[in-house]
Structures are given as structure tokens and as C-alpha cells.
Amino acid sequence: MAIIHDDFGRRRFLSQAVMGFGLLFGMGTLGLRFLQFLIPSPTPKRYEAVLIGAESRVPVGDAVPMDLGGQKIMVLRTNDGVVAFSRRCTDLGCLVSWSKEREQFVCPCHQGVFDKTGRNIAGPPPRPLDRFEVVKRGGQLYVNIQSS
Amino acid sequence: MDEPDKDLSTDQSEVSGSAPNGKLNFTRYLIGGLCLVLFLALTGVGYVQVEERRGGGLRPFISAENKKCIDCHMAKDVSVGGINDWKYSRHAPKGIGCIECHRAEKGEPDAYDHYGSVVSTLVTPKDCMRCHDKEAKEFEKSHHAKGAQFTNSLDNFLGNVVEGPEVITTGCAGCHGSVVKVMENGKLHPSTWPNSGIGRVNPDGSKGTCAACHARHGFSIAQARQPENCGRCHMGPDHPQIEAYYESKHGVLFTANKDKMKLAQPSEKWHPGKDYLFPTCATCHMSATTTQEVTHDVGDRISWTLRPVISTRLENYEVRRKAMRQVCASCHSEQIVERFFTSMDQGINLYNEKFGKPSKAAMDKLLAMKKITPTPYDEEIEWVFYELWHHEGRRARHGLSKIAPDFVHWQGFYEVAKHFYTKFLPMVRVLSPEVAKELVTQESHKWVEKGMTKEEIAKMIEFYDKEMQGKRGGG
């Protein structure tokens, strides 16, 4: 009797184990696939040059805000040249504005301040503003933004 | 009473030896097994790649200003084709739209007010130069830009007077370019616009139009690199470049391998011998190689001019020839290149010496002797001479430059010789026997009057006997 019991207990255990493993792999993969579907993978960054206009469009000492394909930038022209900054404050992502009198970028959310080189000088921002490469071709300015 | 089923309906998992347990086990195995199959199937699913976003790259980036243009034009159904063409161009994702090219300043000859914007219909190299300064400058100094400057030439007389001025509008100016006239209201005169002739004279002083090759509004580089693009003008009985090209091995290979040509690659990635193997017109005359940059001066690598009655070397021809040889060297060995150019140069010299120079000299003399009127095209001999150098003579020379055997011989030198001997020579003789005699003084023409010497005939027979197994040519 006992032997018969064990025999069946083992069989049961084995079949349960197989089922358990199978379920783990099968349902697990299904769940994984569903999760992969939901979470888009980060796309490799590709940059494209987009025309922003003639250099003369940006007055010296001023920063012109622009929205290029969803990316919000600020094109600042100083005597040293033209730089394109990302308007996203490095603290938590609010948009900075340029103050001509103070020659600074100011973020309204937590009063972060950046100087005209984009360096974070006051407030919570941990690092300087991101830059976009500016290319000049024949009197026209292009900015290398991420292509979507 | 105990109901019979209750006995067996006890807790299943502990029952021994009864079928349901075995069945349960089986079911468990079944589930487990199926799940593993599912796992495999789902693993396969994960490997299926999604296709690249169609159209590739950015979507058109439309600024607020351009959006106004596009919305109104689409709504009114005007030039919708051009807009849709633009959407797929390389300009569109970079934000280069309507305003960037068509904007004009008040006071410019072709500027006019268009629903609140000052625009010009005409987009000239001066406009393209705002971004494409290198290309525009090279183009301006090239022969292409001079295309419309045949106003004082024979061809102009032929078109305007002999044929009729309306021919100029679509015929001559269609390739060479019109002189664009602006009317009072800023609109363009219908006999001069639309026109994409390569030498078009624009109201702003610039010459030519980029759209002659980079057709608007797609401005596609792949389209510009197609031989048919050049062949739109460089074709025909007077300069069959495209026909000769397609006859040549280069053309045959190109046709067979068009899908491998990667015509849309940027010039840094479109080098012959490396990225593609079969040259198009652009390859030799313009495009970048591993040692040269792109040039929009199509004459930069051409050492002969095959256009006039007598072909001459261009200025700085050694530099140009060297540049062309470097292109050939992208694929070919030095020796093969050398041999080709030797044959070509010798062939051109043949044309010059045997047919070109003597016939020109004869015509000059006849004119000086007042045997022909100064008016061109009013006498048959003028037509014969014209076609001799302008048609057959050019065909022969272009055949030589493209290694197109049929154009060299049957469509070229054969007809040159035939018309020279059977038409031109008799006509000259009628007008002046002395000039006719001078015409055929050369060694190469001796056969016509004097026939062949006994030695020459013997040599020919020996050739046929030895090399051609006794078969004498001509059946």
C-alpha cells in the first residue's frame, strides 16, 4: 500500500513539476512579450541639421527661443559666437528663459540660474544646460537636433 | 442511503490507483508540454524584426510661415504636386520650405506681393547660393551657365530666322535656357517662362538654374545622377552623348546593375570603384572620387572641346586631362586608361586633319571668292558643310570619347566620309575646281582621285589571304 502511495506521489510530483516549469516558461515569456510591447526601447540618437535662419536673425546679446521638431532650444548670440542651448532646466525639466539685463538663463520653477555659457550658477540645477551643435553654412545657421 | 457517487468523490489527490489521477497527471504533463511549446513559439516571435519606418528619416518640418503657404495652396488645389514632391525631398526635414527659397526683397525685378508675402516665382542660383554656395559658384563659371549665350551664333540664326522664333521658346531655350523677362506686374513673360534650361538668364543677373538637373521640387540627387537626366539635352543627331553612353560598356553595365548603384548616397559615400562600379555621366564629369571632390563645373575634367568645326584643346587641358584620368583610375589600371586616351586623341586628330580643317578651309575660300553668299543656310552646300561638322563630325567625336563603336564608325566617320566625298566634294567642285583640288591634296584623300598604288593593292590582298583565310572583303 505504502509503495503504491509513494509511486503515485512521485508521479504527481513529477507531473506537477513539469507543469510548473512549463507554466513558468510559457506564461513568463508571454508576460515578458507583453511587457516588451508596452515599454518602447530607447532609440539610438541620430542627429540631423535643421535650418534655423540667417545669423542676422538673432540680435547680439539676445537669445531666441525656438521649437524644432518638439525640441525646445534657445539660440544665444554673443560677441563670441552663436550657441544653441536646450531650454530644459537640468533640475527637473522646466523651460528656462533668457534675461537680457542680467545676461542669465532663469528657470521659474525652482529659481535655477544659468550664466550665458550655460553653467549652473545658482539654485537646484546640478549641471549646465545641454547644448546643441550649431553649424554655419553660407551665412545660414543650422542646428543639429535629434531626429525622431 | 449513501449516494453512490459520494464514495468516489473524495479528495482526488490522495486516491491511489484510480484513473482520474492518472488522467490528471496526463493533463498536467499536457499543460507543461504545451507551455514549453508556447515558450518556444514566443521566443521565435521576439525575433521578428519590425520594418524600418517607411520613408526613413525625419518627417517634413514645417515652420509656421511655410504652413501658411502649404495650407492655402492645398486648400485651393494649386501646385499641389510640387508641395507633395517637396515633402519627400531632403529639404523638407531640414525645415527648408517655400519661404526659404521663394522669398524675395521688395525692389527685386521679379518680386511681387502674394497674399501678404513678398515672393518670387523664380528661384535662381543666387537663391540656392544662400546654402549651396560652393556648387553655385562652380556652376556659374562653367559652360553650362553660358548655355543661353548663343545669341550671336549660327544656331541662333538657324532657330530664329530659318525656322521661326517660336522654336526658340520651347526648342532651343528648353535646353539652353531662355532670357527670362519680367512683365510690369512682376509676373514672368509666357514666352520665357516656364523654363529650366541650364543657361537661363535670370532677372537678378545670375545665370542658369539648378532645377535643370535637380528637378523641382524634389531636388533629388539620385534623379540628378541618372544618365537620362543629362540625356534630356545631351542627345540627338548633333551630340549623341546619352546614346553613345548606352552603347558603351559603361552604359550596358549601368543598365544591368542599376539597382546596385546606390544613387541616393551622399557624395562622401558615392565613390566609383568602391561604393558603386558602373559610371554614369556624373561619375566622370562631376562626381566625387576617392581623390577628388564633387565639382559642378562640368568642364573641369574635359580637355577637348568637341563642339566646333575643328576640335581644340581647352585652356589648362593637361590639368583637366589629369583630373579625368584620376576618375578612370578609380576602377581601371593605368595602362588601359592610357590606351583609351591615346585612341581617342588620335581619332579626334583624324577628324580634325582629314575632314575638319580641309572642309573649313574650303568654305572660307569659297566665301572669300564670293562663290557662296554670306547668308548662312541659303545654299545647299552650307547645309552639307554644317551637318558635316555639326552632326556627323560631332557624332564621330562623341563616339570616340565614349568608346561607342557604332557612333565612331557607322553613325560617325562613315557618314562624315560619305558626305565629304559624295556631297561636299562635288558641290565644291561645281563652285570652284581649284578649291576642290586643294581639298583633297592630303595623302589620306589620294585614293579618291588616284586610286591605290600597285604596292598598296598587293599589301591588301596579302592581308586578306593571310589573316582572313582568303576571304576578300565585300562578298
Place this chain on the structure above:
Amino acid sequence: MESAASPVEHRAEPKSWIDYIQKDLPEHLDWWPYTLGAIPLTLFGLLVATGLLLTFYYVPSPDKAYESIEQITNEVYLGWFVRGVHKFSVDLMILFLFFHVIRVFVTRAYRTPGELKWVTGSVVLLVTLGMGFTGYSLVYDNVSYWGMTVVTNMLGTLPIVGQPLLYLLRGGEEVSGGTLLRLYDLHTKLLPVLLGILVAGHVVVVRLLGFADVRGSRRFHPFYPEHTMMMGAVAVGLLVLITDLVMIFPPTLGPPADPQEVASDVSPPWYFSAPYMWITLLPGPVALWSLLGAVGLFVVYPFLDRALSERGWPMTAVNAGVGTAVVLLVVVLMMLDTRM
């Protein structure tokens, strides 16, 4: 008369809800035609899961709908798979529902006291078809757009309730963005909840009312673990089948909605093929009213069966005959659709 330590003793204890579920099923349920009902249940679960996933990418606006589906099918990683599973599950669910209905009809399992089983079941079928319709409309291709237009128009012809119903479904007089949004809400919020409740209700009702007697079948097929395990095996088998089908026949997309032109090849999904043909062949009101009449008859059929069998009609044979006739009619209509 209880014997000590007998396992029977446990069963005599007050019944908890587990024991209630465990109530024995008749053995004939083991036979495959009687398992057909479990399949749509599994598929419903799959549809809910994949449908939920799809809502993360689908945009219910006329200018974005088609594009978002194109994006899911062609660009999102495994988007084709999720959409494909969703599509195949719909087709299979409705197909197996039809099989289940045929089986129940032929075996007359709705007999007294089980009429409610049939009534709840028939409503489940109707709501499922509604889900099919609303779901397909969301694709906003040609079939979607013209399907939306035609179906809401048909409803609009009903007396009294027609116009308000039309306005309700369309969100206005014409098919518009509002229509799409309403159908989206119906498909993802109202109807799934309703269907879930109805399905649960149907299962509970079946459980409570028991099973009609089948000769020779005794009551000792336990629900757990026997029946549930079998349902589990069926479910996994279905998953494998669907995964393979999706890989072999990945989902495609028809041409986008063109409100200006009705393409000649517009026809509804296969499960509406027969009614579509019916409407095409018969004049408007006749077709609509006969359809509505047939549906009404379908829902109350058990009561008709009871009335007729009391009068001595051999209902088993009648059902076999009627069932065959209806299936043949549907098949003929569907074939006609493929030809026209």
C-alpha cells in the same frame, strides 16, 4: 449515518463556497463538444489582456486612429504580435461561440429549469458581436468607416427608438470624430465590463441551475482539479495555436477610410457576413425586421421549445432540423458574399 473517519464525513460539513463550486459535474462534460464553452471564456481573457495593451498605443481620433494602428502593426516592437493575437482571438471566440450555441441548441441543454442559462448566453453572444463591431470600427479603414455608417443608419430606421439611438451612437447626425470616440468608449469601457458581468453571470447561472440530464451520465466529474485542469490545457493549447497562427498570418491593414468614395470591395468581417448578405438581398425594412425578429426568437427560444414540446412536437428532431437549416443558410449567405 456517519462512519467515523470516513472521508464522506467531510462532505457532510456545512458547505463553504469552495465546496459549492466543487459540486460534481456530470461526466459527459468530459466529452469535447461539451467543453466548447470554456474556449470563448479563455479567449475573452486573452482579448481583455491584449486589448488593454493596445490601448497604450491606439489613439481614438479620426486623423490618428489609422496611423496609430499602422504604427502598432509596423513599428512598435511586437505590436504586430499583440494586434494579431487580438484579431485571431476575436475570430476564434466568435467561431467557438457559434459552435457552443449549436451544441447547446442541438442537445437542448436549455430545457427547464435551465432557460435562464440560454437567455444569459444569448445576450453574451449579442454583446460579443457588438464588441466585434465596435472593435472593428476603431481601425478607421474603409470597412470601419462604411460599416459605422451603414449599421448606425440601419438602427436609425427603427421606429421611435431609431433616431435617438442613431444620435446616441453617432454623437450627432453624421459619422464623425465623436462617433469614433463613442465607439471607442463602448469597446474599451462599457461593453467589456458588461460582457464580463454577463459572462460571469452566465457561468454562475449554469453552475447554479445545473446541467440538463444526459442519459448514462453520472454526476461525479469534479470541477477542481479535473475540469479546471482540462480548461487550463485547452487554454494553453489555444495560446500555442494562436501564436502560431499570428506568426504565419501576421495582421494586415486595409486602405484607410475614404469618406468620399465607397470602395467596391467593402464588406464586414466574416461573422457579419451572413446578416450583411441578408440585408443586401432583401429590401430594407423586410431585412431589418426579419433580422430583429430572428434575434428575438433566438433569445426566447427555450420558452418556445417548452411550449411546443408540451404540445408533443419532437423538439430534438426539430432542433436538429432547424439547426442544420440555419447553419446551411448562413454558409450559403457567406459564400454569396465572397462571390459578390
